[in-house]
Amino acid sequence: MNLGKYLDNVREKSPLVHNITNYVTVNDVANALLACGASPIMADEPDDAVEITAICNGLNVNIGTLNSRTIESMFKAGKRASELGHVLLLDPVGAGASSLRTDTALNLLKQINFDVIRGNSSEIKTLVLGSGTTHGVDADKADSVNDDNLAFMIDFVKDFARSSHSIIALTGAIDLIADSSRCFVIRNGKPEMGRITGTGCQLSGIITAFIAANPDNKLEACAAAVCMMGLAGEIAFARLQDGEGNSTYRNKIIDAIYNMNSEILNKGATYEVI
Amino acid sequence: MNLGKYLDNVREKSPLVHNITNYVTVNDVANALLACGASPIMADEPDDAVEITAICNGLNVNIGTLNSRTIESMFKAGKRASELGHVLLLDPVGAGASSLRTDTALNLLKQINFDVIRGNSSEIKTLVLGSGTTHGVDADKADSVNDDNLAFMIDFVKDFARSSHSIIALTGAIDLIADSSRCFVIRNGKPEMGRITGTGCQLSGIITAFIAANPDNKLEACAAAVCMMGLAGEIAFARLQDGEGNSTYRNKIIDAIYNMNSEILNKGATYEVI
Amino acid sequence: MNLGKYLDNVREKSPLVHNITNYVTVNDVANALLACGASPIMADEPDDAVEITAICNGLNVNIGTLNSRTIESMFKAGKRASELGHVLLLDPVGAGASSLRTDTALNLLKQINFDVIRGNSSEIKTLVLGSGTTHGVDADKADSVNDDNLAFMIDFVKDFARSSHSIIALTGAIDLIADSSRCFVIRNGKPEMGRITGTGCQLSGIITAFIAANPDNKLEACAAAVCMMGLAGEIAFARLQDGEGNSTYRNKIIDAIYNMNSEILNKGATYEVI
Numbered sequence: 001m002n003l004g005k006y007l008d009n010v011r012e013k014s015p016l017v018h019n020i021t022n023y024v025t026v027n028d029v030a031n032a033l034l035a036c037g038a039s040p041i042m043a044d045e046p047d048d049a050v051e052i053t054a055i056c057n058g059l060n061v062n063i064g065t066l067n068s069r070t071i072e073s074m075f076k077a078g079k080r081a082s083e084l085g086h087v088l089l090l091d092p093v094g095a096g097a098s099s100l101r102t103d104t105a106l107n108l109l110k111q112i113n114f115d116v117i118r119g120n121s122s123e124i125k126t127l128v129l130g131s132g133t134t135h136g137v138d139a140d141k142a143d144s145v146n147d148d149n150l151a152f153m154i155d156f157v158k159d160f161a162r163s164s165h166s167i168i169a170l171t172g173a174i175d176l177i178a179d180s181s182r183c184f185v186i187r188n189g190k191p192e193m194g195r196i197t198g199t200g201c202q203l204s205g206i207i208t209a210f211i212a213a214n215p216d217n218k219l220e221a222c223a224a225a226v227c228m229m230g231l232a233g234e235i236a237f238a239r240l241q242d243g244e245g246n247s248t249y250r251n252k253i254i255d256a257i258y259n260m261n262s263e264i265l266n267k268g269a270t271y272e273v274i
Numbered sequence: 275m276n277l278g279k280y281l282d283n284v285r286e287k288s289p290l291v292h293n294i295t296n297y298v299t300v301n302d303v304a305n306a307l308l309a310c311g312a313s314p315i316m317a318d319e320p321d322d323a324v325e326i327t328a329i330c331n332g333l334n335v336n337i338g339t340l341n342s343r344t345i346e347s348m349f350k351a352g353k354r355a356s357e358l359g360h361v362l363l364l365d366p367v368g369a370g371a372s373s374l375r376t377d378t379a380l381n382l383l384k385q386i387n388f389d390v391i392r393g394n395s396s397e398i399k400t401l402v403l404g405s406g407t408t409h410g411v412d413a414d415k416a417d418s419v420n421d422d423n424l425a426f427m428i429d430f431v432k433d434f435a436r437s438s439h440s441i442i443a444l445t446g447a448i449d450l451i452a453d454s455s456r457c458f459v460i461r462n463g464k465p466e467m468g469r470i471t472g473t474g475c476q477l478s479g480i481i482t483a484f485i486a487a488n489p490d491n492k493l494e495a496c497a498a499a500v501c502m503m504g505l506a507g508e509i510a511f512a513r514l515q516d517g518e519g520n521s522t523y524r525n526k527i528i529d530a531i532y533n534m535n536s537e538i539l540n541k542g543a544t545y546e547v548i
Numbered sequence: 549m550n551l552g553k554y555l556d557n558v559r560e561k562s563p564l565v566h567n568i569t570n571y572v573t574v575n576d577v578a579n580a581l582l583a584c585g586a587s588p589i590m591a592d593e594p595d596d597a598v599e600i601t602a603i604c605n606g607l608n609v610n611i612g613t614l615n616s617r618t619i620e621s622m623f624k625a626g627k628r629a630s631e632l633g634h635v636l637l638l639d640p641v642g643a644g645a646s647s648l649r650t651d652t653a654l655n656l657l658k659q660i661n662f663d664v665i666r667g668n669s670s671e672i673k674t675l676v677l678g679s680g681t682t683h684g685v686d687a688d689k690a691d692s693v694n695d696d697n698l699a700f701m702i703d704f705v706k707d708f709a710r711s712s713h714s715i716i717a718l719t720g721a722i723d724l725i726a727d728s729s730r731c732f733v734i735r736n737g738k739p740e741m742g743r744i745t746g747t748g749c750q751l752s753g754i755i756t757a758f759i760a761a762n763p764d765n766k767l768e769a770c771a772a773a774v775c776m777m778g779l780a781g782e783i784a785f786a787r788l789q790d791g792e793g794n795s796t797y798r799n800k801i802i803d804a805i806y807n808m809n810s811e812i813l814n815k816g817a818t819y820e821v822i
Contacts (some may be wrong), residue, residue, distance in 0.1 A: 031520055
């Protein structure tokens, strides 16, 4: 499959992505979007968010440091983006770790149809079950996808895709990107990416850009974004030198996205479709 | 012209700059201010902002992620800084992209006299016309300064400087820094700086510091800051190695500011005064 | 003394640290916590903060960009963390620079017992005297600890530790880490760390993690964290190359924390106990 062309389209169309996101990783989200060829903008005052989202191509909603003002913006901008047929992505950071996070994510899903829901295994499980026990913002090990539970987890995300009418992007050591009938099982990436804050947040922004630039192939575009992020993690890891750690790794991953092209992506993408 | 001495004065006086700015690029603004020898402080709760601004030498107002609380702080701290004769800069991020941004910028200009207004061509045009069509936070190509429209744009910024009683810093591929009678046309910088989030925000902080340290030569100090930022972009670009991208470029630009001195600045500044 | 084992315990137990902190340096705080083996989470909407703090092992309260919403969260989450016996740290950023900062810090100390108060000399002095004249977020030179006033300052922090029932971590060129009877005088670190925003904020997060992982040796664990941060600054400084400045230095410090181990820490820690 030519996943590289979905990246080419991002670079060619340069979609404008509105991010209502947390203040921990927002700078990396902006630079990651620029690295892949998209343009970021952030607005989270309700009136401003509604107007800004209207001039964008996609909306990335991330509840990582939600508050009453930004929650109102998520709902209002989400509904506006939905009316306009824009790409919508939900990143339910910490769903399962507090009732405000769980409830906000579930209510957003009830009122707005997201094209993609991207989270770790604990967050996705929380959304399916209606409650959860997420350990902070990281997935519980008990919830993770591995070769033993792979067939079960593929059915799980396909079922959730069917009931939610969204693409499910469950990311971790193994990434599962599914609609109701097909699931990309992606094995790009490095475990050390978990020692950097925000690789998941960056990916959510990037997926929004990829789908905005490829509206007719949403599942493939989403999988291409996930492969690219993991592959950037591999390339950056290979470029680490003695004495370097997670802060430099962060920079080198964004650099690797900046230097990614369709050829590198097609050659390095490691996945099967089930 | 000895622009380097304006940098020397920043390093000698170490002005304290209060920034009411967006949360996307705030960390880079702080490190860029430290790199050039100034001290940053951030406060955006209205009561706190008014008190903090009083102990500072300049106030940098950036509307990049404005909300009702920070807007109130911008007006209150702006008025307080104005009463105290402090340097005041407005960075109208996204003016023209939403009515809240356009209106906030225009109302700030009505109620407070800013020493400098720094923005891209679309933002500046919006402020002059009272409305605009800014594409997100980046300038529309149709609005950009080039050699064909240069004479017209120089008159345009001089006129706006006259009517606003502010120095206009319109930055882009060619930077125009003007008061009502003189315009610095600056050709430092690299187009790749546009692939990093926040170089404009950093520059706004730095200009505030430069003018705070050089109150008797505001136009020259502003031009020196703009030359220095562009030159840092050139130096950092020359230091980029294979495989490096926008994230490392961001770090190397701030590093280049850190290592800048008056000799390098005087030698590398590329400008004419018209 | 085997300070290294306190780091080993952080890496083994991976404490979850809730940070109510400023948006200037929050990303670096998160990556520094990940670098030392802990897990960060941020929540500052009052209801969310109370729930999130309950699933954590420690709470790091930093007033660097406080507002009415986050202040409410500091008090509510602080009381909840206190009820649950979690580690509590206060970083009174800018206490003395505005009445809101001074009053918030003093009221937090009245209502909540913090395990550690970490600040620069001006901030700590402000808390003892009830008012101050902090120059922005940096310490006044007049307040700094040096070899001439060392004996006096050691008594000063021990006295404050006694009256506040907290460990006092007064950090600067010389760091003093004291309870009512013992004071670690630490001489790790580099003056250039002051040219980076956020090394103090990072340290506050890290101390919270160290104490959460070593509840039976709070003073030693706090001293180990401070030695480690300073030593990381030394190691990173030695790794700086020509042309590099404060932005790369920031990354290399976090990298050095990432690569720190008990052997390096024990060998490089420079302190005496008085």
